[in-house]
Amino acid sequence: MTDAKTTFGYYPGCSLHSTGAEYDISFKAVCEKLGIELQEPKGWICCGATAGHMTSKLLAAALPVRTMSLYEQAGISDIVVPCAACYARCKAALHETAHDKELKKDVDEVVGRPFAGKVKILNPLEVFINLLTPEKVKTLVTKPLTQMKVVCYYGCLLTRPPKVMQFDVCEYPMSMDKILRAVGIKTLDWSYKTDCCGGSLALTRTDIVVKLARDILEEARAVGANAIAVACPLCHANLDTRQTEVEEKYATTYNIPILYFTQLLGLAFGVPAEDLAFKKHLVSPEPLLAGTPA
């Protein structure tokens, strides 16, 4: 047994309640298997995502601080934030309020709730990597997923900028690869781990997202991957929901399922596929999961 922490605050954010519901469902399923208890206080709000920092420095810091103060007041010190955008906004707000006294003063005034900045913001990768000891793996892994050849796509937000995020190796992270390999899933080396998918430009300049998504899908196919693992609902939306559009525009077929790494972990731990929300994906992973080559 390790004495690693097993109780965490949980900040799902807006996406995990809608477009990223699969991430929420599968994350919770994995937590249950790992004996992690999640506490979600009522009243968390949106992190502001790109709209916050694009329109006001104060708004961008105040929104995450209002949420983080809620957890702090509930006595929660370690908060897991699966959505990479919420994770990045919370970390940026912590960093900025710690380094900019004037901003901190303004934030305190507008938030209207005390915040000491004593919370720790974690993403599921860093939580799981500490808990997945070899003994745990031995008892938990029940389903071999030998048909999988996965590339791990970390996106922009988990590691950049390194000064603020302080997570993994910025340009070549390995945490997701290590976690999936630990449970027996093959992950491939590729050079698009942290390339940008265009993020929220999807709703305004869709053409840019379609081009960037194509570059990512193209490289995934070139290295022989049959699935892409992600840890961000924005990356998921751009690669999964836009995949048909990419195929139409570039007259090609990828048919590469985009899976949350938590869905893959859940499967390996023997969680039934029906409980991991694969039906919500637009590119169906079912043939691949059934072991039949796509």
Added chain:
Amino acid sequence: MELAVTKECIRGDFARKVLEESGTNVNLCFQCKKCTAGCPIAYEMDVMPSKIIHAVRLGQKDLVLNSKTIWLCASCETCTTRCPQDVDIAKVMDAARIVALREGVEPKEPEIPAFARTMVRNIWWHGRTFELGMIGRLKLATGQFLKDTGLGMKMLWHGKLSLLPSFTDFFGVKGMMARIKKKEAEKK
């Protein structure tokens, strides 16, 4: 638009405003262009990121605020991560957008700030992002009613969009937004 350095732009307060909003010192830039080389959106930009930084130094307010670049930047932070001089280019892009919005400059990519505004209004109302309502309001704001309708239906079918909004922390959020607005107005 080319860089045309006049006494007015150097004496103007644009560089100072950007410094205030971004907290980054653009004078450290030595024009190595690494930021531009790694930018995933550069192919669609009218002014390269390295040129935006140089233009801010020279107080070329019109060139910066009238560029497509400041709106197209996806805030991927690749430039900021790689700059050997520790210039936070992504923050400078944010600062330029904030100054442009504050000063009422007509944006060269109008849909992008329209989207941001819609989202902020959404947070004001719901405390959270209610995607379906936001998409509806974005369509009203941009007049593009048919864009992505098919995809939207597909997403509804797969249960990816919730039909009902939440109203979280209703008065708390409104109070905070009002206080932010007041503070921002003091700054102008």
